[in-house]
Amino acid sequence: xxxxxxxxxxxxxxxxxxxxxxxxxxxxIKEFPENPKEEEYDEIIEGHDMLxxxxxxxxxxxxxxxxxxxxxxxxxxxxxxxNKIWPAEDHLDDDIVYWGSTLAFAEMxxxxxTSFCDMYMFMDACARAADxxxxxxxxxxxxxxxxxxxxxxxxxxxxxxxxxxxxxxxRFKVMMGPHAPYTCPPDYIRKVRDVAEKYDMPIHIHLxxxxxxxxxxxxxxxxxxxxxxxxxxxFERPTLAAHCVHVTDDDIRIMKxxxxxxxxxxxxxxxxxxxxxxxxxxxKAGITVGIGTDGASSNNKLDMFAEMRLTALIHKAANxxxxxxxxxxxxxxxxxxxxxxxxxDNLGELKEGFLADIILVDRTGFHWKPRFDSVSLAVYxxxxxxxxxxxxxxxxxxxxKELLTIDTEKMDAEVKRVTEKLYAFTKK
Amino acid sequence: xxxxxxxxxxxxxxxxxxxxxxxxxxxxIKEFPENPKEEEYDEIIEGHDMLxxxxxxxxxxxxxxxxxxxxxxxxxxxxxxxNKIWPAEDHLDDDIVYWGSTLAFAEMxxxxxTSFCDMYMFMDACARAADxxxxxxxxxxxxxxxxxxxxxxxxxxxxxxxxxxxxxxxRFKVMMGPHAPYTCPPDYIRKVRDVAEKYDMPIHIHLxxxxxxxxxxxxxxxxxxxxxxxxxxxFERPTLAAHCVHVTDDDIRIMKxxxxxxxxxxxxxxxxxxxxxxxxxxxKAGITVGIGTDGASSNNKLDMFAEMRLTALIHKAANxxxxxxxxxxxxxxxxxxxxxxxxxDNLGELKEGFLADIILVDRTGFHWKPRFDSVSLAVYxxxxxxxxxxxxxxxxxxxxKELLTIDTEKMDAEVKRVTEKLYAFTKK
Numbered sequence: 100x101x102x103x104x105x106x107x108x109x110x111x112x113x114x115x116x117x118x119x120x121x122x123x124x125x126x127x128i129k130e131f132p133e134n135p136k137e138e139e140y141d142e143i144i145e146g147h148d149m150l151x152x153x154x155x156x157x158x159x160x161x162x163x164x165x166x167x168x169x170x171x172x173x174x175x176x177x178x179x180x181x182n183k184i185w186p187a188e189d190h191l192d193d194d195i196v197y198w199g200s201t202l203a204f205a206e207m208x209x210x211x212x213t214s215f216c217d218m219y220m221f222m223d224a225c226a227r228a229a230d231x232x233x234x235x236x237x238x239x240x241x242x243x244x245x246x247x248x249x250x251x252x253x254x255x256x257x258x259x260x261x262x263x264x265x266x267x268x269x270r271f272k273v274m275m276g277p278h279a280p281y282t283c284p285p286d287y288i289r290k291v292r293d294v295a296e297k298y299d300m301p302i303h304i305h306l307x308x309x310x311x312x313x314x315x316x317x318x319x320x321x322x323x324x325x326x327x328x329x330x331x332x333x334f335e336r337p338t339l340a341a342h343c344v345h346v347t348d349d350d351i352r353i354m355k356x357x358x359x360x361x362x363x364x365x366x367x368x369x370x371x372x373x374x375x376x377x378x379x380x381x382x383k384a385g386i387t388v389g390i391g392t393d394g395a396s397s398n399n400k401l402d403m404f405a406e407m408r409l410t411a412l413i414h415k416a417a418n419x420x421x422x423x424x425x426x427x428x429x430x431x432x433x434x435x436x437x438x439x440x441x442x443x444d445n446l447g448e449l450k451e452g453f454l455a456d457i458i459l460v461d462r463t464g465f466h467w468k469p470r471f472d473s474v475s476l477a478v479y480x481x482x483x484x485x486x487x488x489x490x491x492x493x494x495x496x497x498x499x500k501e502l503l504t505i506d507t508e509k510m511d512a513e514v515k516r517v518t519e520k521l522y523a524f525t526k527k
Numbered sequence: 528x529x530x531x532x533x534x535x536x537x538x539x540x541x542x543x544x545x546x547x548x549x550x551x552x553x554x555x556i557k558e559f560p561e562n563p564k565e566e567e568y569d570e571i572i573e574g575h576d577m578l579x580x581x582x583x584x585x586x587x588x589x590x591x592x593x594x595x596x597x598x599x600x601x602x603x604x605x606x607x608x609x610n611k612i613w614p615a616e617d618h619l620d621d622d623i624v625y626w627g628s629t630l631a632f633a634e635m636x637x638x639x640x641t642s643f644c645d646m647y648m649f650m651d652a653c654a655r656a657a658d659x660x661x662x663x664x665x666x667x668x669x670x671x672x673x674x675x676x677x678x679x680x681x682x683x684x685x686x687x688x689x690x691x692x693x694x695x696x697x698r699f700k701v702m703m704g705p706h707a708p709y710t711c712p713p714d715y716i717r718k719v720r721d722v723a724e725k726y727d728m729p730i731h732i733h734l735x736x737x738x739x740x741x742x743x744x745x746x747x748x749x750x751x752x753x754x755x756x757x758x759x760x761x762f763e764r765p766t767l768a769a770h771c772v773h774v775t776d777d778d779i780r781i782m783k784x785x786x787x788x789x790x791x792x793x794x795x796x797x798x799x800x801x802x803x804x805x806x807x808x809x810x811k812a813g814i815t816v817g818i819g820t821d822g823a824s825s826n827n828k829l830d831m832f833a834e835m836r837l838t839a840l841i842h843k844a845a846n847x848x849x850x851x852x853x854x855x856x857x858x859x860x861x862x863x864x865x866x867x868x869x870x871x872d873n874l875g876e877l878k879e880g881f882l883a884d885i886i887l888v889d890r891t892g893f894h895w896k897p898r899f900d901s902v903s904l905a906v907y908x909x910x911x912x913x914x915x916x917x918x919x920x921x922x923x924x925x926x927x928k929e930l931l932t933i934d935t936e937k938m939d940a941e942v943k944r945v946t947e948k949l950y951a952f953t954k955k
Contacts (some may be wrong), residue, residue: 168896172903206893312849333773336748369840370907372849398906400894408833412797413841419738420801425601465634466828468596468939469946475600479798479827484892484912518897 100123100141100493102133107146107459108473110153113450115473121151123455126268126493130451132406144496145209148463150473152430153447154213154235154456155403156437157305159341159362159391161219161241162203163196166514166521167396176309176371184396188220190524196221197228200382202514203250204232205505206401210483213456213491216339216391216441218276218303222255226263226271233496233504235456237441238263239276239303244287253294260298270443270492272301279305280316280324288331301337303326307350308342309373325350325359334359339440341391343482344368344376351377351384360387360440363432365409367393375417378410379424389437390429390457404483407433411478426478459488528553528569528921531560535574535887536901538879539579541855544902549579551883553919554696558879570923576891576896578901580858581875582641582663582884583831584865587731587769587790587819589647589669590631591624594949595824604737604799612824618952623945625648627658630942632660634829636652638911641884641919644767644790644819644869646704646731650683654691654699661932663884665730666691667704688726692850696722698920700729700870702767707733708744708752716759729765729870732756735778736770737801749797753778762787767868769819769823772804779805788815788868791860793837795821801924803845806838807852818857818866821865832911835861839906850924854906871935887916890930 102123109119109131122129122140137143171183196219207215214235217225222240229236240256245251253275260273275295277283283291295302307313307324316324325346328334334357341362346354354361363378381388390410392401407429414423424432438447446454462470466480489497496504530551537559550557550568565571599611599636604835624647642663645653650668657664668684671677681703688701703723705711709720723730735741735752744752753774756762762785769790782789790807805862809816818838820829834859842851852860866875874882891897894908917925925930 115549166897168894168908169899169901169903170897172900172907172909173850175849178905202893202896209893244532336722369844370849372843372847372851374844390609399904402894402910405833409837409840412794412837415800416797416802419802421603421798422601423800464831465630465637466596468630468942469594470597472600475597476827479600480596480823482910482912484910489825514896 103140104144108150150460153434156214158389158440161394163199164394165203166199193224197224198517200225200228200512211458211486235270237272239274244283306340344374362391364391364393367397389440402483426475455493456491461487502506531568532572578888581862584642586817586868590823591627592822593631594627622653625652626941626945628653628656639886639914662697665700667702672711702731727948734768772802790819792819792821795825817868830911854903883921885918889915
């Protein structure tokens with residue numbers, strides 16, 4: 100399929116050039132023709148007053164947790180987990196995860212997110228929902244080595260790999276998802292590492308999210324979580340570490356040496372009172388840092404425009420430095436750096452030959468006026484609801500704010516049904 | 528005029544009750560009838576799937592600065608002021624401020640803001656634009672005692688008071704706007720205080736916004752800015768102090784004793800790398816803290832939903848306390864506490880006899896599902912673009928996302944015209 104996007108503001112390398120054209124062929128950005136012949140294209144998209152950006156990459160989330168949105172907020176972490184989230188998670192099944200994931204994908208596409216990186220349960224259902232939605236995603240089975248299901252989780256992760264890695268015309272990659280050092284003892288981490296090695300799977304793990312986690316790890320192992328994982332050889336696999344809020348200079352050195360990428364989740368880290376990750380420091384050290392929403396239950400939305408803005412704002416104040424993370428850097432983190440976190444070297448920029456994940460952002464809203472600098476506006480003033488059209492892997496999945504791959508009426512009914520099913524236990 | 532809002536989710540005291548009705552008569556909320564007779568009303572608004580909230584109160588802004596939006600971002604404060612903002616401000620006039628303000632009011636109403644508190648120049652033009660837009664506002668002439676225009680500013684502020692205080696069917700109040708201790712020497716502050724006393728005007732001032740401001744003040748006067756203003760008797764007038772980022776325990780004690788209200792501007796304080804104000808501490812001490820956007824040039828939007836969310840998020844991490852500011856508290860700050868900052872005792876809550884500033888928020892978006900707790904959703908997941916209908920002083924100013932008081936096509940043309948006029952000097 101050949102698509103021409105006409106007369107658009109084109110964001111490249113932190114700059115926007117107006118009145119450009121983008122030619123998409125099959126999965127790829129083919130070129131930026133000066134004088135395109137419209138008759139050569141299957142579809143023409145008029146870009147007047149719109150901004151073309153690379154699709155946003157959500158580097159850390161648990162999509163099915165949308166069904167926990169607003170179920171339990173403003174609680175202390177352990178009370179929240181033990182009395183609300185874990186009991187509810189016991190009642191998840193394929194059907195529930197499928198529709199919870201579909202709701203998440205609808206929200207993500209609606210807001211310009213074209214790739215996600217997930218770690219959760221019932222991942223086959225998540226993958227089927229993602230395939231239907233047309234979104235790009237990295238999938239991992241969340242693995243806990245404490246409790247009886249350690250090996251079962253690993254087996255499911257391998258099964259997921261066999262069924263989904265490279266599927267969906269290359270939209271899916273499968274990672275292994277050891278949950279965190281505090282749920283995965285050293286022997287289990289070693290086992291995960293060996294299986295990941297065997298199948299050539301990268302790793303997606305939570306690391307150094309809270310002060311307490313780091314303190315407990317140091318008490319038990321006399322090492323930080325990152326040093327511990329390094330000592331166990333986990334970082335011999337390409338690793339994406341979510342959070343990295345409480346990292347030492349030595350942790351940062353290890354991450355840099357072992358090419359560990361970080362997924363920064365500003366809203367979740369703020370909401371759960373975890374703290375503010377030293378993102379400028381990590382970036383300065385040469386670590387690739389993407390941005391994520393985490394699950395909707397600790398956010399409560401899957402809105403990468405909101406996360407980009409938070410990323411550009413909070414580090415300035417935390418470091419008393421107005422240049423800490425600029426608007427351009429926030430866009431880079433949400434696009435090309437995020438793509439690197441997911442293992443791509445041809446995604447996250449509007450460049451010839453790159454994968455065609457493109458979002459068109461409507462700039463007619465009052466908050467876009469006057470329009471001196473569209474990069475700055477996208478980050479500081481932009482709104483996920485400005486997104487008009489979304490193309491993933493060369494295929495339009497939303498046009499003029501209408502989802503093309505998800506029947507939202509049916510989804511609404513199914514979400515209502517599975518929500519009732521999921522929470523039936525609370526009524527007993 | 529009698530308006531009936533039917534079948535709505537009604538937010539009161541941090542809780543939402545579904546399927547309620549609101550009867551508005553003239554400027555006021557008359558009652559919440561169980562079985563209203565529709566024929567008794569001039570207008571019926573169907574509230575199905577919507578949430579009625581008190582209109583949001585933006586307690587600190589400089590509305591005409593919308594015209595500086597995205598003109599200069601990611602700069603150091605003094606470079607930004609000296610080389611960008613001040614030279615541009617030299618070219619403002621009535622015409623430019625009128626349309627810059629109109630653009631701000633369009634954006635504010637569109638996002639559910641029904642009251643604003645402004646301090647700037649050419650305030651008569653701002654007031655005329657606000658009157659036309661139908662928004663509620665407190666107006667102050669920004670006053671600087673250094674430079675030749677100290678007395679002229681005071682005279683203009685008095686003139687503004689005579690022309691606009693109580694005007695617009697009670698929608699406008701006029702305050703005096705001494706800019707800040709570093710631009711208003713002690714003698715000038717005393718003069719302002721005396722004039723404010725004479726006309727019974729409250730005060731709107733910037734206080735303790737940056738570390739540097741506090742340090743310089745302590746060097747020069749051996750007092751914090753707040754202690755200095757107290758020593759000059761300024762706080763004998765009702766005072767709204769914007770920012771209060773760097774306040775001591777003693778400052779907080781003075782503010783409490785003198786009933787000084789604070790306007791918290793989270794996005795601006797983050798973006799300008801000023802820091803994070805000790806809001807939970809101030810609230811615990813009994814200080815009334817509202818929320819503001821500051822000007823669009825340091826934000827870059829006038830979006831009180833974004834500010835509510837920031838307020839609920841950043842203080843949790845800054846204090847490692849997941850309860851620091853709850854969703855309910857963020858709503859209170861953005862509504863009833865904000866109304867108190869503006870000098871109202873009958874605004875900011877959906878209560879019988881209160882002024883009818885009401886917003887209806889569309890809850891059909893994906894980010895509102897599932898809907899366990901609409902207060903939590905409004906703060907953590909809500910989006911200014913969810914606002915469907917806005918009533919101010921009993922009068923609909925936006926219905927189904929269409930502005931009723933502003934001709935947006937004309938505004939767009941005029942904003943384009945005045946933007947060109949304002950920046951003509953950069954082309955010389």
